Amino acid sequence: MSQLLRLATAGSVDDGKSTLVGRLLYDTKSVLADTLDAVHRASADRGLSTPDLSLLVDGLRSEREQGITIDVAYRYFATPKRSFVLADTPGHVQYTRNTVTGASTAQLGVLLVDARNGVVEQTRRHAAVLALLGVPQLVLAVNKIDLVGYDEPTYRRIAKEFTAHATELGYPESNVVTIPVSALVGDNVVDRSEQTPWYDGPTLLEHLENVPVHADAEDAPFRFPVQYVIRPRTAEFPDYRGYAGQIAAGQISVGDEVLVLPSGIATTVTGIDSPHGPKQQAESGESVTLLLANDVDISRGDLIAAAAAPPRVSDEFDATLCWLGDKPLRAGARVLVKHGARTVQALVTELRSRFDEQTLSSVDEPESLSLNDIGRVVLRSAEPLPIDDYADSRRTGAFLVIDPADGGTLAGGLVGAPLSQLDQPEIAEAEPAAQDLVSPGP
Amino acid sequence: MAETLAVTDNLDALESEAIHIFREVAGEFDRPVILFSGGKDSTLLLHLALKAFWPAPVPFALLHVDTGHNFPEVIEFRDKVVAEHGLRLEVAHVQEWIDDGRLQERPDGTRNPLQTVPLLDSITAHKFDAVFGGGRRDEERARAKERIFSLRNAFGQWEPRRQRPELWNLYNGRHRPGEHVRVFPLSNWTELDVWHYIERENIELPQIYYAHQREVYLRDGMWLAEGPWGGPRDDEKLISKTVRYRTVGDGSCTGAVESTAATIADVIAEVAASRLTERGATRADDRMSEAAMEDRKREGYF
Numbered sequence: 001m002s003q004l005l006r007l008a009t010a011g012s013v014d015d016g017k018s019t020l021v022g023r024l025l026y027d028t029k030s031v032l033a034d035t036l037d038a039v040h041r042a043s044a045d046r047g048l049s050t051p052d053l054s055l056l057v058d059g060l061r062s063e064r065e066q067g068i069t070i071d072v073a074y075r076y077f078a079t080p081k082r083s084f085v086l087a088d089t090p091g092h093v094q095y096t097r098n099t100v101t102g103a104s105t106a107q108l109g110v111l112l113v114d115a116r117n118g119v120v121e122q123t124r125r126h127a128a129v130l131a132l133l134g135v136p137q138l139v140l141a142v143n144k145i146d147l148v149g150y151d152e153p154t155y156r157r158i159a160k161e162f163t164a165h166a167t168e169l170g171y172p173e174s175n176v177v178t179i180p181v182s183a184l185v186g187d188n189v190v191d192r193s194e195q196t197p198w199y200d201g202p203t204l205l206e207h208l209e210n211v212p213v214h215a216d217a218e219d220a221p222f223r224f225p226v227q228y229v230i231r232p233r234t235a236e237f238p239d240y241r242g243y244a245g246q247i248a249a250g251q252i253s254v255g256d257e258v259l260v261l262p263s264g265i266a267t268t269v270t271g272i273d274s275p276h277g278p279k280q281q282a283e284s285g286e287s288v289t290l291l292l293a294n295d296v297d298i299s300r301g302d303l304i305a306a307a308a309a310p311p312r313v314s315d316e317f318d319a320t321l322c323w324l325g326d327k328p329l330r331a332g333a334r335v336l337v338k339h340g341a342r343t344v345q346a347l348v349t350e351l352r353s354r355f356d357e358q359t360l361s362s363v364d365e366p367e368s369l370s371l372n373d374i375g376r377v378v379l380r381s382a383e384p385l386p387i388d389d390y391a392d393s394r395r396t397g398a399f400l401v402i403d404p405a406d407g408g409t410l411a412g413g414l415v416g417a418p419l420s421q422l423d424q425p426e427i428a429e430a431e432p433a434a435q436d437l438v439s440p441g442p
Numbered sequence: 443m444a445e446t447l448a449v450t451d452n453l454d455a456l457e458s459e460a461i462h463i464f465r466e467v468a469g470e471f472d473r474p475v476i477l478f479s480g481g482k483d484s485t486l487l488l489h490l491a492l493k494a495f496w497p498a499p500v501p502f503a504l505l506h507v508d509t510g511h512n513f514p515e516v517i518e519f520r521d522k523v524v525a526e527h528g529l530r531l532e533v534a535h536v537q538e539w540i541d542d543g544r545l546q547e548r549p550d551g552t553r554n555p556l557q558t559v560p561l562l563d564s565i566t567a568h569k570f571d572a573v574f575g576g577g578r579r580d581e582e583r584a585r586a587k588e589r590i591f592s593l594r595n596a597f598g599q600w601e602p603r604r605q606r607p608e609l610w611n612l613y614n615g616r617h618r619p620g621e622h623v624r625v626f627p628l629s630n631w632t633e634l635d636v637w638h639y640i641e642r643e644n645i646e647l648p649q650i651y652y653a654h655q656r657e658v659y660l661r662d663g664m665w666l667a668e669g670p671w672g673g674p675r676d677d678e679k680l681i682s683k684t685v686r687y688r689t690v691g692d693g694s695c696t697g698a699v700e701s702t703a704a705t706i707a708d709v710i711a712e713v714a715a716s717r718l719t720e721r722g723a724t725r726a727d728d729r730m731s732e733a734a735m736e737d738r739k740r741e742g743y744f
Contacts, residue, residue: 003451004452071587072587072607073586073587074579074586074630075586076630076632083452097607098607100607100609101607101608101609104610105609105610105611227462227465227468227469228465228469230495230496230497230498231498232497232498232499233498234497234498234499237497237498240497244494245465246461246462246611275457275461275493285455285458286458287457287458287461287462287465287494289496300469324607336616338612338614341466341469394610395611398609398610398612399612400609400612400614402614402616406618407616408606409606409609412607412609412610
């Protein structure tokens, strides 16, 4: 079990997400005196009588002026059990792309709802995004429980509705936890509330400390994108030739048979150099240097994979794109694809469908994909790529779509259709309403 | 025992991430450079770079923007490390920019804000396209939103709205001619992680990070050392104290903290119990306004 938990938070505007994160930092004593002084001063300047904990996390001046969080912010806190890296993602509808960013590396997602409003469109959308990106664990914090008088039936109703939604997205019930909290007062965030005697589950922090987490794809077949070839050519190491990278999936031992892709050359691992010296075995997440038996031609961008279970090598593949660019995507667009350590030219040959996260259905053959849209496409790459389905490997099934003109990141790409539940045709009679909902703009 | 294990796993994950970042930059950029002052964060950066490319030498140069307001022990340490690993060090002396009129000394004598222009001029002159810095997201609120690959325009400016989303561990380092990318391999480290790792790897640091006797004077709640930066004034009294430094920057605005922490283990105990963040305790330049860091970043500061 890993002792580092990466989590992402998401919620609608005004659900009190910044306050919840502020509360986690405050109650785990992760806020230090000078930071707290600054928050006290700023709160007093605004005429508030108690410190506004959201000021601990709302960083950029423009968002403090607007009172909304506009970009992913990373927070760090630790307890004796675990260290936490928290990606605090904005809730405003036009910044959903940040939820995708935060979710891409998260092992657990915390969603927030206002107990007075229950599960809303944004909640459904964010849960779908977390499911799509393969975040294995979900937590729903039913916030502002104090404002509904700590009413159990209200909480139960919201919990039931959310759990049903998450199950529909493919989550086993054991991976979905709901908790009644008040970030403002501190109920059930770190300390157990005396106001919710009817709730016998963990507090948010207790859950974060104890939830089982695993490295990405640790049970999957071995995948190793070569980042850099290490050739010292020094007196001490005249013939050393090592292939440096971070293990993207599975594990490797000295003596294992591997394939180098896309060339398909077979060879054997003769040594593993790690930051702590040579070792016999290494696993997913470790940065190592591999030594191979044959003097084969390998360069940055190649993939070393388990010989028994190699990925498919293809120059045409289905993918799901989370479109993050301001300019819409249309069929025929020329883009760059960065997969592992390789960047290749590619053509978007087809737009197959666009998902409607609200109705969990899809619109076929859309004209375009706009900012915040998620859709199925077909890509053709100039060179064959060794790819896995995202559902099998979050690292080697993921890629970036890059604008060849200005180098901007246009989309996060997932090989295949990791959320098949989303790929259902719309029910005919729901069409007009669904059309209204597809555009989250501006 | 369980606690020790947690720290070790966490440090292994952070180390692997930093090494991955160094190798990505080596693979994708033509002329990367590591900002190296001899301070603890840049010493840690260099330690990780050495590991990332072992047994080959680090394929980058080092750059130090020297304000001239240095602690001699740190410069000595910097030069020793450079010689030990056979590295190439470029130094941009702020004094040269002041001497030829490109920069003016500030009334308060502080040179930290003056580092920006020599840094950008050096990046342009040497055509550096990736610049490694030791910045961490836990240091300050504006840094919490910093990317690991942070795109700077031809004026070195950081524009929040042009920053790219960073998904998975796929970093996008593409930039136009004249633009460069600042790279922060320590983004996800906390101050305590840094010290735990320094302890685990037994990394040597300049002695001023550990408790020592020093003549200091009190200004704006900070203990400053005597130096060419114009202190103490007549109303400020020099006293001998047992102090150490938590950060090392321009001498005019880097304060010492009273401390008896003489070893790495002492420092870890002190940091763990500390009630002040690293920057708040010892960097006058961050105290100027609530948005101080955001403003300086927009100007091209690290």
